[in-house]
Amino acid sequence: MRCERCGEREAVVHLHQVAGGEVTKVHLCVQCAAEQGVAAAETVGKTPLGQLVAALGKASEAGEEAAAEACPACGATLEDFRATGRLGCAECWQAFAGPLRGLLRRLHGATHHRGEQYLAEGFAPADVDARVRELRARLQAAVSEENFELAAELRDRLQELG
Amino acid sequence: MIDFTLLPDGGLAWLDASGPESHLVLSTRVRLARNLRGRPFPVRSGVAEREAVLDEILSAGEATRPLRAAAVFRLDRLDHDERLQLHERHLVSRELAGLEGDQAVRPAAALLSAGPVGAMVNEEDHLRLQGLVSGLALEAAYREVDRLDTELGQRLPYAFHPEFGYLTSCPTNVGTGLRASVLIHLPGLVLTKEITKVLQGLGQVGLTFRGLYGEGSEVVGNLFQLSNQTTLGRTERELLDHLGKMVRQVIAYEEEARAVLLRDAPSVIEDKVWRAYGLLRHARSLSFEEAMNLLSGVRLGAGTGLIREVGLYALNKLLIHTQPAHLAAQTGLALGDAELPRRRAAYVRGVLAEEAGRRGGGPDAG
Numbered sequence: 001m002r003c004e005r006c007g008e009r010e011a012v013v014h015l016h017q018v019a020g021g022e023v024t025k026v027h028l029c030v031q032c033a034a035e036q037g038v039a040a041a042e043t044v045g046k047t048p049l050g051q052l053v054a055a056l057g058k059a060s061e062a063g064e065e066a067a068a069e070a071c072p073a074c075g076a077t078l079e080d081f082r083a084t085g086r087l088g089c090a091e092c093w094q095a096f097a098g099p100l101r102g103l104l105r106r107l108h109g110a111t112h113h114r115g116e117q118y119l120a121e122g123f124a125p126a127d128v129d130a131r132v133r134e135l136r137a138r139l140q141a142a143v144s145e146e147n148f149e150l151a152a153e154l155r156d157r158l159q160e161l162g
Numbered sequence: 163m164i165d166f167t168l169l170p171d172g173g174l175a176w177l178d179a180s181g182p183e184s185h186l187v188l189s190t191r192v193r194l195a196r197n198l199r200g201r202p203f204p205v206r207s208g209v210a211e212r213e214a215v216l217d218e219i220l221s222a223g224e225a226t227r228p229l230r231a232a233a234v235f236r237l238d239r240l241d242h243d244e245r246l247q248l249h250e251r252h253l254v255s256r257e258l259a260g261l262e263g264d265q266a267v268r269p270a271a272a273l274l275s276a277g278p279v280g281a282m283v284n285e286e287d288h289l290r291l292q293g294l295v296s297g298l299a300l301e302a303a304y305r306e307v308d309r310l311d312t313e314l315g316q317r318l319p320y321a322f323h324p325e326f327g328y329l330t331s332c333p334t335n336v337g338t339g340l341r342a343s344v345l346i347h348l349p350g351l352v353l354t355k356e357i358t359k360v361l362q363g364l365g366q367v368g369l370t371f372r373g374l375y376g377e378g379s380e381v382v383g384n385l386f387q388l389s390n391q392t393t394l395g396r397t398e399r400e401l402l403d404h405l406g407k408m409v410r411q412v413i414a415y416e417e418e419a420r421a422v423l424l425r426d427a428p429s430v431i432e433d434k435v436w437r438a439y440g441l442l443r444h445a446r447s448l449s450f451e452e453a454m455n456l457l458s459g460v461r462l463g464a465g466t467g468l469i470r471e472v473g474l475y476a477l478n479k480l481l482i483h484t485q486p487a488h489l490a491a492q493t494g495l496a497l498g499d500a501e502l503p504r505r506r507a508a509y510v511r512g513v514l515a516e517e518a519g520r521r522g523g524g525p526d527a528g
Contacts (some may be wrong), residue, residue, distance in 0.1 A: 074202045086286065086331045088206040090199055090321035093329050093336075103333055104326075109368075110395020113327025115338040118320050 003029035068095040105150075112157055132158065164235070164244045174251060174482060175277065179474035181297015185465040186413055188345040188385070188478060189252070189294060192303040192402070194311050195330045195339035196289040199319040203331040204268070204284045212270035212284050218318065219283050223274050226313035228306070232276035238267050243497055246487035248273060252294065255376060258285040278306045281314075286331050287339075289314070298409060300342055300402045308398075327394065337394030340401055344409050345374070349384040349462045350419030351412075353431075360415055361386075368392050369408055383454035383481075388412065420466055435463030439471070442510050447503040453484045453510060471518040480513055 003011045009029035070077045076088030078096055087093065093100065101111045135158050142151040176189045197203055201215060223229035237245055237259055245259040245267060253275055260267025272283040282290040291314070293307030321329040327337040335341070351357040361371050370391040373381040388409055390401050423431050438459025442448075448456075461477050463469030482488060484506050490497045493505045 074206055076206060084205065086205045087203065087329075087333070089202040090197060090323070090329045093323055093326055097325075100326075100333060104336070104394060107334055108337065108392040108394040110337075110392075112325055112395060113323075113337045114395060115327060115340070115397045115401075118315060118322035118328065 001027055003027065003032050005029075005032040071095040105153075111153070164240065164247060174479075176252075176294045176296045177475065177478040177482065178296055179478055181295060181299045181302075183298040183413060184296065184474055186347055186416060187298040187409070188347065188481075189296060190299045190303045190342070190344050191252075191292055191294045192300065192307050192340065192342045193290055193292040194307055195287045195328065195335045195341075196291065196311070196314075196318075197321040197329055197331070198288045199321045201288070203286075204288060205286065205331055207284075209269045212268070215288050216270040216272055216283050219281070219289060219314075220272075220274070222314055222317035223281065225317055226310065228279045228310040228313065229274055229276055229281065232274040232281075235273045235275070237271040237273065238269055240267075243487050243490060246497075247491060249375070250485040250487050251482065252375075253280055254282055255285060255290070258282050258290075278303075279310050281310070287335070289318075298344060298406075298413075300344070300406045303342070304398065304402055335393050338396075338398050338401060340393055340398055341389055342402055342405050343372075343376075343387045343389035344405070345385060345387050346409065346412065346416075347383075347385055347458065347461055347465075348412070348416050349458050350416045350423060352384050353423060354419040356415065356419055360412060364388060364408060364412075365391075367404075367408060369405060382451060383458040385454075385458070420462075424466060431462075431466075432468060435459050435466075435468050439463060439469055439514075443514050444511070445507045448484075448507040448510060449503055450484060450486055450506070453506060454481075457481060457484075471521060472514060473517065473521065476513060476517045480510060484510060 001011045003009045004027050006029060009032070011027035011029055071088055071092040072095060073091035074088035076092055078099065081087055081092070081096065087096070104111045135154055139151055139154040139158065142148075142154060179188075181187070181190070198215060198218065201207070201211060204212060204215070207215070220234065223232060235248060237248070237254065240248075242261075245254070246261060248254045249256060249259045249261060254273050256262050257265075258267075258271050258273070260271070268284060270284050274281040274283065278293055278295050280292050280294070282292070291307050291310055293303040293305070293310070295303045295306065323329055328339040330336045330339055348357060348360075351360055364371060368391050370389055372387045372389070374383065374385045374387070376387060388405070390405050393401070396404075438456040442453070442456050442460060457477060457480055460469060460472060461474070464472055464474060464477060483492065486497055486502070489495075489502055489506055489509065490499070492509070493502070495501055495505065
C-alpha cells in the first residue's frame with residue numbers, strides 16, 4: 001500500500017483519525033508520519049519499534065560497551081531483534097545491553113528501572129560496588145565524548161546508589 | 163462451546179457500572195508483563211518449552227489465593243469463534259487468541275481467569291497478569307494485579323535485571339512491565355471536534371490511545387483506551403498517578419464539551435440521542451458498527467440525563483453481547499451468517515424494551 005501523503009513510499013504507519021465525529025484510517029510512510037508528528041514507534045505494524053530498532057547497534061553511543069555477536073543463552077542475534085522487534089530471552093538483555101540502552105533512552109527517556117524490586121529467594125540483588133564501578137567508567141567516557149545528556153543521567157544514577 | 167459459567171459473572175463483573183465515573187469510564191485495566199528466568203521467551207520457544215512454561219505457571223497459580231479457583235482456558239484447544247468470544251470479553255489479546263491476520267493460535271497459549279484478575283500465558287511474554295475493574299479505579303486494579311504478582315513471584319523465578327527491571331520480550335514493556343489503560347467514552351469531544359487536539363496532547367505527556375479492542379484496533383462507538391506509553395524509569399505509583407491525573411483532565415474536557423453542546427445546541431443533541439434510541443428500539447437489522455455508534459448516542463443520552471429509559475449496566479451488557487462472536491454463539495448461527503444483523507436488532511429491541519419496562523419509562527418520555 002502506498003503512502004496517502006506522498007504517494008511514493010510504502011505506507012507502514014496506519015492511524016485512526018477522528019474528525020467531525022467520523023473516524024477514518026490514514027496510511028502513511030515513516031517519513032510522512034514523522035513529518036506529521038507521529039511517532040513511528042507506536043504504530044508500525046510488523047516491527048513495532050520501527051526505525052529505532054532498525055538503527056539499533058549501528059551507531060555506537062558514548063559510554064556503551066560493545067554488544068555480543070549473539071546471545072550466549074538462546075543464540076538470538078541483533079539482526080534477529082532488528083527483524084522482529086523482540087528479544088529471545090532474558091540473557092539477550094545482558095548480551096545486547098549497550099545498544100539497548102540507546103533504544104531505551106529514546107523509547108522511555110530513561111534506561112534504569114525505578115519501580116518495585118524483585119527480591120525472591122535465590123535471586124540476589126546486584127553487587128552495588130560493581131554497578132558503581134561500571135557507571136563511573138561510563139560516566140567518564142560520556143564526559144570525554146561530550147555527551148552531557150547521558151552524563152547527567154549517569155551522575156543521577158550514581159547519586160541514587162549513594 | 164466455552165462454558166462461561168465457570169467464571170463468576172462470566173468474567174464480566176467489570177461491566178456493572180459500579181465504579182467511579184461510570185458514566186464516562188467503562189473499565190480500568192492494569193497489566194504486568196513477566197517472564198520466567200532461564201527459559202527463552204515464547205517467541206523463541208518450541209512446543210515442549212511452551213508446555214513446560216504453562217505447567218509451571220498452572221501449578222504456581224493453584225498455590226496462590228487469587229488464582230486458586232481460576233478457570234483455565236487453553237486457547238490452542240478452542241475453535242476460532244470461541245477464542246474470539248474470549249477476546250470480545252477483553253479477557254485475552256488478539257495475539258493470544260491467534261486472531262492476528264494469518265497467524266494461528268500458538269501452542270500452549272492459555273488464559274487463567276478468576277474474578278477481577280487473569281493471567282495470559284505464552285503470549286509475547288510468559289505471563290501477562292491483569293486486573294480489570296469497573297469505572298476509573300487505577301488503584302483498585304493495580305491492587306488486584308499486584309497481589310497476584312507478589313504471590314506468583316514467590317513461586318516462580320521471574321526474569322529481573324537490576325538495571326532494566328522486569329525483563330520483557332519487547333523493550334517497550336521493560337522495567338515495571340506495567341501498562342494501565344482506561345476505557346472511556348468521549349462522544350462530546352468527538353462532536354465538538356476537540357478530540358484530535360486532546361489525543362495529540364496525550365501523546366505529548368507520554369500517554370497513548372487505542373480503540374476498543376486494544377493494540378491496533380479501530381476506534382468504534384467513540385470508545386477510547388487511554389494508557390501509559392512508557393514503562394521504564396518511573397515507579398509503578400508514578401505511572402498510575404500520571405495516567406490518573408491525565409484521565410481526570412480528559413474527563414473534565416468531556417464534561418465541558420457536553421455542557422457546551424447542551425447549552426449551545428440542545429435541540430440538536432436531544433434529537434441525536436433520541437434518534438439513536440428510536441433506531442435501536444425499532445430497527446429490524448443492525449450491523450455491529452451501526453449498533454456501536456447508536457449505543458454511543460444512547461449512552462450520551464443516559465449520561466446527560468436526557469434518556470432515563472435505559473441504565474449504564476444494560477448498555478454495557480449490550481456492548482458485549484451484540485459483538486459478532488457473542489451474538490453467533492447466542493443464536494447458534496455461524497459468524498458471517500446473513501441473518502445475524504436481524505438477530506442483533508431483535509436482541510437489542512428485546513433488552514431495551516425490558517429495560518424501559520423495568521425502569522418505568524414509556525416508549526417515549528419526550
